[in-house]
Amino acid sequence: MINVIGLGYIGLPTALMMASHGVEVVGTDYNAELVATLNHGHTTFKEKGLDELFRNALQAGIRFTTEYQKTDTYIISVPTPYDKFSKKVDACYVVAAVKSVMEVCPKGATVVIESTVSPGTIDKFVRPVIEADGFRIGQDIHLVHAPERIIPGNMVYELLHNNRTIGADERDIGEQVKKLYASFCQGEIVVTDIRTAEMTKVVENTFRAVNIAFANELAKICRHDNMDVYEIIRICNMHPRVNILQPGPGVGGHCISVDPWFLVGDYPSLAKVIDESMKTNDGMPDFVLGRIHTIMKEKGMTDIGRVGLYGLTYKENVDDMRESPTLQLLESQERHLAPTLKVYDPFIRQDVVEHQYHDLDAFLADVDFVVIMVKHDEIRDNMDKLAGKIVLDCHNICHLPGVYHL
Ligand code: SAJ
Numbered sequence: 001m002i003n004v005i006g007l008g009y010i011g012l013p014t015a016l017m018m019a020s021h022g023v024e025v026v027g028t029d030y031n032a033e034l035v036a037t038l039n040h041g042h043t044t045f046k047e048k049g050l051d052e053l054f055r056n057a058l059q060a061g062i063r064f065t066t067e068y069q070k071t072d073t074y075i076i077s078v079p080t081p082y083d084k085f086s087k088k089v090d091a092c093y094v095v096a097a098v099k100s101v102m103e104v105c106p107k108g109a110t111v112v113i114e115s116t117v118s119p120g121t122i123d124k125f126v127r128p129v130i131e132a133d134g135f136r137i138g139q140d141i142h143l144v145h146a147p148e149r150i151i152p153g154n155m156v157y158e159l160l161h162n163n164r165t166i167g168a169d170e171r172d173i174g175e176q177v178k179k180l181y182a183s184f185c186q187g188e189i190v191v192t193d194i195r196t197a198e199m200t201k202v203v204e205n206t207f208r209a210v211n212i213a214f215a216n217e218l219a220k221i222c223r224h225d226n227m228d229v230y231e232i233i234r235i236c237n238m239h240p241r242v243n244i245l246q247p248g249p250g251v252g253g254h255c256i257s258v259d260p261w262f263l264v265g266d267y268p269s270l271a272k273v274i275d276e277s278m279k280t281n282d283g284m285p286d287f288v289l290g291r292i293h294t295i296m297k298e299k300g301m302t303d304i305g306r307v308g309l310y311g312l313t314y315k316e317n318v319d320d321m322r323e324s325p326t327l328q329l330l331e332s333q334e335r336h337l338a339p340t341l342k343v344y345d346p347f348i349r350q351d352v353v354e355h356q357y358h359d360l361d362a363f364l365a366d367v368d369f370v371v372i373m374v375k376h377d378e379i380r381d382n383m384d385k386l387a388g389k390i391v392l393d394c395h396n397i398c399h400l401p402g403v404y405h406l
Contacts, residue, residue, distance in 0.1 A: 001017075001025070001026060001069065001071045001072075001073075002023055002024065002025050002026070002027050002073045002075060002180070003025075003027075003068065003069040003071050003072075003073070003074050003075070003101075004018075004025060004026070004027045004074075004075045004077060005028050005029075005068070005075065005077065005078060005097045005100075005101070005291030006028075006029060006030040006074045006076060006077040006078035006079070006093075006097065007027045007028070007034060007064065007073060007077075007114070008029075008077065008078075008079065008086075008322070009037065009045065009152065009155075009254075009388060010074070010077045010114060010115075010148045010150070011027070011029075011077030011078075011183070012027070012038075012043070012044065012045075012077065013050060013053065013150070013155050013156060013159055014048070014114065014159065014227045015057070015075075016053045016054055016056070016062065016078060017026040017053065017057075017060060017156075017160070017184045018049075018161050018180075018183060018184060019056075019057035019061070019062035020053060020056040020057050020060055020061045020062070020184070021183045023179045023180070023182065023183055023248070024061070025057070025062050025063075026062070026063045026065060026069050026071075026286050027062065027063070027064045027065070027203070028064075028065055028067060028068055028069065029064070029066065029068065030066060031066075033110060035064045035066050035287075036065040037066060038278050039064050039384070040123060043314065044073065045053060045094060045320070046156060046318070046319050046323055046347070047152070047153075047155050047318070048155075048156060048291075049155075049156035049157070050155070050156060053156055056174065056277065059149075061075075061171040067102050067103045067272065068101060068286075069104065069208065070104050070106060070221070071104065071105070071109070072105075072106065072108065072109050072110065072111065073109065073110045073112065073119045073177075073180065074101050074105065074109065074110070074111045074255065075097065075112045075114055075146075076094060076095055076097045076101070076113045077091040077114040077115055077148070078096075078097050078110065078115055078116060078203060079093050079115065080094060080115045080116055080117055081093075081253070081263065082261055082265070083178050083199060083256075083260050083265075084376075086265055087261040087262070087268075088118070088265040089118040089121055089258075089262050089265075090264065091117060091121050091125040091126070092116070093125065094117065094125070094172045095125055095126065095129050097109060098113075098126055098130065098206070098354065099129055099133075100130055102129075102130065102133045102135065102141075105141070107135075107139075107141075108139075108140065108141075109141060109142070110141075110143075110144060110173060110176070110177065111141060111142070111143055111144070111254045112144040112145070112146050112177055112201045113126070113143070113144070113145050113146070113206065113394050114121065114146050114147060114148050115147075115148055115199050116148075116202065116205075116255065116259055116270040116299070117145070117198055117332045118198065118262030118263070119195055119198040119199040119202065119262075119266070120195065120198065120266070121198060122143060122145055122198065123194075123195070126143065127143070128212040130143075135181075138169075138170055142168070142170060142173040143168070143169070143194065144167065144169070144173060144174065144177050144194070145166075145167035145197045145198055145378065146164065146165070146177060146181065146197070146202075146382040147167075147197060147198070147201035149162045149165075149201075150162060150164075151165065151205070151313070152253065152315070152318045152320060152335045153207040153316070153317050153318050153385055153401040156277055157397070159184070159185070160184060160185065160186055160299065160399075161186055162187045163183070163187035163188040163189070163190065163253055164185055164187060164188075164190070165180055165189075165190050165192060165195040165196075165200055165201070166181070166189060166190065166192070166197065167191075167192055167193055167196060167197020167198045167328045168194065170195050171191070173190075173394060174191035175191060175317075177217045177248060178191055179245045184210075200260070202259045202260070202263060203377045204257050205256050205259040205260060206259065206260040206263060206274055207399075208245070208256050208279040209257070209259075209274070209277055209278060209281060209375065210260070211243075211245045211272060211275060211282040212243065212245045212246075212247075212248070212251055212256070212277075212281060213276070213277030213278070214244060214245075214277070214282050215229075215233065215244050215246055215248075215278050216247045216248070216284055216287075216375035217249035217280055218232065218233065218247065219245070219288065219406045221322070223291075226264050229231060229405075229406070230246075230405070233246065233247075236340065242329050244395070246285075246395070247334045247406055248284065248325070248394055248395060248406075249284055249285060249288045249326075249356065249371075249373050249394035249395075249406070250281060250284035250285045250288070250325025250328060250329070250331070251281040251284070251325070252313075252315065252321075252322065252323040252325050252328075253272075253283075253314040253315065253320065253322060253323055253331075254316025254320075254323065254331050257278075257281065257282075257314075257323045258323065260274050260277070260278055261278060264278065273275055280327075283324075284325060285325045285329035285332055285394060286329075286332050287406070288325075288329055288392070288394060288406070289329055289332055289333060290369065291392055291404070292304075292307060292369070292371060292392060295369070295390060295392060295404050296369065299369075299390055301368065301369060301390070304338055304339055304341060305339050305340070305341075305342070305355075305370065305403065306312070306342075306363070306366075306367055306368045306369060307341050307342065307367060307368075307369040307370075308341065308342040308343065308347075308363055308366070308367030308369065308370050308371070309326050309329065309330075309341050309342070309343045309344075309371050309373050310370055310373055310374065310376075310379055311340040311344075311345050311365075311372065311374025311375075311376060311379075312343060312344075312345035312347075312348050312352065312353070312356075312373075312374070313326075313345055313347050313348065313374055313376075314318050314323055314328065314374075315361060315374065316374055316376050316377070317347070317376055317377055319347040321348065321352065326343065326345075326373045326374070327353070327371060327398075329341075329373070330343070330353055338376055340353075340354050340355050341355065341371075342355045342356075342357065342363065342367050343355060343356045343357070343361060344357040344358070344359075345374065346360065347376065347379045360382060361385075361386070364385055364386075364389070367389070368389060368390060369389065369390040369391075369392070370386055370389050370390070370391050370395065371391075371392045371394065372391065372392070372393045372394055372395055372398060373394055374395075375395040375397050377404055378395070379388065380383050380397055383397075383398055383399075383400065386398060386400060387400055390402075390404070391403045391404065392404045392405070393405055394406055
C-alpha cells in the first residue's frame, strides 16, 4: 500500500493515477475539510480529465484520511514555499510530513519526496530529522526524491506521458520506486542520485523562467522602437536552433516564478543571469501598468475605474491564482493609491478582490478599456464582444483593429 501525503495540485492526481492503475493507495492530508470534500465524491480543483480519473480511482478503492498510515512506501507531496527575503526554500512542510511518517512507519520503509526542493535540501533538512529520531538512513529508512514535472492545464496527460527522474542514493531502492511509477508512467524513467534529481527539477523551471524573461526583455526593446516582437520571435523560431518563448504580463504559478529563486538564494554571487531574469519577469505587471497609463493618455481617457483586467489566475484555463500577475498588478496599483481597476475571471467564483465581476457581459458593460491579462478560452471565443473597446492584449490573441500590445 502507498500512502500519499499531501492531496493538492500534485499529490491528488498522482494518488488517483496510481490507484487507477491497480496500486492500493491511501491519500492523507492534514486539511480535514479537503479530505471531507474528497470523501463526499468531489475533487478540489478543476483540471482536464481529473473528474474521470477521480471516479476510476474511487472505483479502484482509493481512500482519503487525515491519518498517516502504517505502510512500507510513502510519497510526500506537500508545498515548499520560499522565503521572500532570503530567497531560500522553506522545507518546513516537508520536514513536518517526514516527522509524522517517522511516528508510524515500520523499519525499512521508503519515503519518496515529490515536492520540489532546492539542491541539498534533503541532506540539510530531511536527513537530520530522520537521524535525530534514531533511524539509520539506508537501513531503517530509505530516502528517494522523485520530483514531478506535470503542467497545470494538462496534468493528467502529462502524468501518463512525461519522462520522469528518480533520485536515490541506493540504486536498488531507486529501481524499486521506478517500478512503482512505471505502473502508470509511459515515459522514460531515469534513476540518478538525490542531489542530481533536486538540481534537475529546479534547473528545468529555471530554464523556462530565463527564456520567458528573454522574451519579456525583447518585448520591452521592441516597444521602445515600435517593432513587432511577436513577428520577430515567430521568424527567429523558424531557425532550427532557436526556440524563444512568448512575452506576457508576468510569470505566475508556484513553480516558474519561485523555484529559480532557490538558486539565487543559495548561489547569490554565481546565479546572475537567473537573478536578472527573475527581476525582469517580476517587473512585468508594473510594465503593463505603465502601458495602461500611456494608452489612457493617448486616448484622452481619465477614469481608471473604466479600465478592466480580464483574468485573475496565473495562466489560462486553470483556477489557480498563486503568484498571479493580475494580483501583483493590483497590489502595485494600490501602492500608488490609485483607484481600483475592475476585474473578472470565469474560473474564480469567490470574491477575492474589490470591483470583481462574475459575469463577462456585466464586466464588459462597465469598462471602456480591457486588458487581456490571461488568455482563457472564454475570451478567445468572445473576441467580438471587445469590438469598440480599447484593448491592451498582453498575449497577442486579439486581432481587432487598433488593439494595443505589450
Ligand atoms: N508564461 C509566459 N510565456 C510563455 C510561457 C509561460 O509568460 O511563453 C507564463 C505563464 O503565463 C505563467 C507562467 O509563465 O504565468 C508559468 O506557466 P507555465 O505554463 O510556463 O508553467 P507552470 O508553472 O504552470 O508549470 C511549470 C512546468 N515546468 C516547465 O515547463 C519547465 C511544469 O512542467 C512543472 O511541473 C511545473 O512548473 C512545476 O510544478 O514545477
